[in-house]
């Protein structure tokens with residue numbers, strides 16, 4: 001078994017929703033954190049304070065994940081000053097749901113650029129420094145049930161989230177012998193701002209466990225994948241969805 005870690009993990013989109021829960025859970029589980037969000041604000045300050053209250057070290061980074069040059073510059077500066085991360089959680093994402101005939105090019109581009117290009121933009125500056133640490137590492141990407149099964153009104157989002165699965169599996173093969181694992185978590189219906197406007201009662205009937213998921217349900221799985229117990233798990237997709245297929 002690998003040694004236990006008190007190392008640093010970057011979480012993107014950590015100011016709310018699933019990213020916020022992941023940050024808090026990782027802090028609880030003993031990791032120091034680099035919390036990313038698009039811009040400074042009260043929301044990320046509150047998450048930072050919560051993480052600090054667990055006695056963990058934390059710093060903030062800000063960028064739009066679609067802006068490749070900025071992402072690279074910010075992350076390279078951060079790791080030059082503080083050293084590279086043990087783990088990276090690619091969580092930031094958006095939806096722009098519409099039936100396909102109504103889905104215009106902007107909706108397609110926006111969702112692909114944020115979810116899929118965001119995966120590349122964040123990980124590309126970090127992977128070589130992670131290799132050069134010569135230590136175990138963890139990459140976890142937030143995919144979705146939509147990327148596994150396809151979802152009505154989400155042709156753009158399903159494409160992006162399926163793309164993340166393919167990219168993660170390929171990267172997992174490239175990094176396996178370096179002891180850096182790469183896995184996806186594929187949530188079902190989780191209560192966040194992203195799912196605010198969806199019809200909860202209708203959705204519950206489709207879920208074998210008869211409830212929507214909580215952000216903590218997802219965060220626990222992400223933290224497990226970051227742990228030493230998950231050292232031999234790579235190239236996998238773990239669904240967190242109350243039993244939906």
Ligand code: NDP
Nearest residue numbers: 013017018038064065091092093142144187189190192194
């Ligand atoms: P939220 O909408 O609550 O949060 C999304 C986060 O992503 C926010 O922090 C948001 O920042 C950030 N973000 C979005 N676009 C950008 C961008 N261009 N640059 C930087 N940050 C950005 O969503 P959830 O917490 O529900 O979702 C988190 C992840 O889980 C996403 O990848 C989502 O696709 C995935 N997921 C969610 C499910 C659900 O049911 N909720 C189901 C399956 C997957 P800001 O506050 O600035 O907008």
